[in-house]
Amino acid sequence: MGPQFNSRALLAFAHDVAAAGAAWCAAFWLRFNLDIPGPFFEMMLVSLAWVMPVDGTIFGVLGLYRGIWRYASLPDLKRIVLAAALGAAALATLFYMLRIGVPRSVLILQPVLLVMLMGGSRLAYRVWKERSIDVLGEREPVFVLGAEAAAVNLIRELARSPQWRVVGVLDDDAEKVGRQLHGVNVLGRLEDLTSWARRLSVAHAIIAMPEASHTARRRVVGLCAKAGLKVMTVPSFDDLVSGRVTVSQIRHVELDDLLGRDPVQLDAAGLRGWLHNRVVMITGAGGSIGAELARQIARFGPERLVLFELNEFALYNIEQEFLARYPHTPVVCAIGDVKDRTRAGEIMRRHSPSIVFHAAAYKHVPLMENDNAWQAVQNNALGTHVIAQTAAAHAVEKFVLVSTDKAVNPSSVMGASKRLAEMVCQALQRPRDTRFVMVRFGNVLGSTGSVIPKFREQIASGGPVTVTHPEVTRYFMSIPEAVQLVLQAGLMGQGGEIFVLDMGEPVRIADLARDLIRLSGFAEEDIRIVYTGLRPGEKLFEEVLAADENTLPTPHPKLRIARARQEDGEWLARLLTWLGEPRAPADDEVRRNLKQWVPEYGDG
16 A cells, blocks of 8 residues: 555544544533533543544444445445444443443444444545535536336436536436436436437436347447547446446446347356367467457467467467467467468477367458459369368367358359358368368458448548448458357367357447447538449348258357258368369459359349
8 A cells, every 4th residue: 555545544444543532522411401510520521532543443443434425425434424333232242341330321322423424424425525626627418228227327427527417317218207316317218318418508418228139239339429429338247236446447438339139148167168278279269259269269378379360460460469468378479371281280290289270361352253263163172172181190089160142142252262161161071180170150240351441441531431232241240249159169079060150130230330439529511422333243142051051050049050061072182172272263264263162053
């Protein structure tokens, strides 16, 4: 403890000991109707020499000086009451043993008066400090949207904020309108937001509805945009109700708040049993999915994480993050190309991984379509075969391929190359050997090469925001949610399955752009949306399952198993002959050959 804290604690201790003495004298004074007889006055002074040290000792033992008076609350009052009661009991016992005949009414009055003095002084100090905030500077008026427990905790926190002043609460529950939360009026329903914002000249609103659906949040954000308000939101519901919320935790609304879904329920015990004290290798560990896989696996205490990545800077970044955030997780950072069989074999021989997550891939559809088609096939299909076959040769227990919904009826070279990767893994599957598990999902918010960072850059530069088509839709989920489901699928997979993630409802990209424009504090009149037409290889909408595939349920509600066409070893040998061509075919030739290997692939 620093000297400043010590001095304040000593000052508070001295105040409370003095309060104990004052309460003792006041109790005598009240007992004798404001006129203490001489003998009892002498008794009061003699006994006072015992009262102050006894009460002071109890105050220290009960830890009354760990808190800060400015934040005094009900738990502090409970400790004061307990201290006063214990002090009264200790003094009564002591005086009985010393045969000091203190009036019983004094022993009853003193703890009551002591609680009033100690609790009252703390309350007065807190009121004075909170009022002084308003004197120091003008606070920004803000609405709180929602009138449940989260709003109550938030209003209590904001009462001490030097920045915000809650001027009203709005909620759709008509029975709450006209009532108060911690002295703040519930002004009306959420639909009244525009009129109240104009009437009270408010420019900010905080959404305190952590349990609301994401559809409801989108509606509230839309109402805030209509009212011209800058909108923020609170953290998780658990943080609010536990009292951990501070003003600094209030943040601007992000797309995850509008597009996310219910939290993923993980088999934490099963994952810990699977990953704990195991060597886990992740390819593409510097990418958004690979890096998040590493973070989440680290929580389960692996023996070692082997991070395999071609990009030197990306690998350096994830190494530095682990040194800072996960210092107790042993990490091996290995630079290498997934197509390099010698390097892959060296890493697996040296570290003997039990589990491999293969997240390395070229994923940008238009970039892979022209001038890079053969590289997409080489990296995504041949690279998968190299890592998968090397894993089987080194007795890896389970190999998890991170695939994509673009592998379903692919219209792009990238999608067809990922479908080839799935088929390669299925062709390698053998009984009682390495188990190959594939996981398909759609776009993830903020991943490398996704549309969200591009939209943010365009908004920051003043627009316009470019969208390929007014009706184009995509499935979205957050990176953590996608990775959690990849882990869950990896745990459940027995070999040869293609797991399909529940991606929720598809999102129109144009609506996504409008949401980002609003969340950035602009109106559509400020930042225009321009439609540029579908790019090579793009679809209007993505599919999760091909037409000739069926799905089977799994014990997890967000995972299903696709029953896809499987190939055998003979097919794989022919494919490897094509992939091993020494020359690089032209893009058109690559596309023609892909139609032979992936019959469902077609230009579109």
